[in-house]
Amino acid sequence: MIAVPAGVRVVLCTRPVDFRKGHDGLAAVVQEALRQDPFCGDIFIFRSKRLDRVKILAWDGSGLCLFYKRLETSRFTWPPVRDGVMRLSPAQMAMLLEGLDWSRVRRRTVTTPKAAC
DSSP states (O other), rough: OOOOOTOOEEEOOOOOOOOTTHHHHHHHHHHTTSSSSSTOOOOOOOOOOOOSSSEEEEEOOSSSEEEEESSSOOOOOOOOOOOSEEEEOOOHHHHHHHTTTTGGGOOOOOOOOOSSS
């Protein structure tokens, strides 16, 4: 599992990309198509057309890291295909990588206490 440090954004590219692309090709997609900086420390997630593979691109301060995962018997849950990006929480990213349907999970509404106990 990939631990996401505090303050790091997880950015989901909603359109499929050519999975022959490596570090530099995906960094170019981040710069040109997403209009973001691939070297800012954020995590960028890309999908294949078949929905059974994801690539994750991240800058760790000394170099680009590329992670790849393929599900053997199912597909990743992905939002409807549309242009642009979507932000995920670290918990949603963990569920996505586990192959779970993260889109059905909702945060609990927590009310702020009025007084200390």
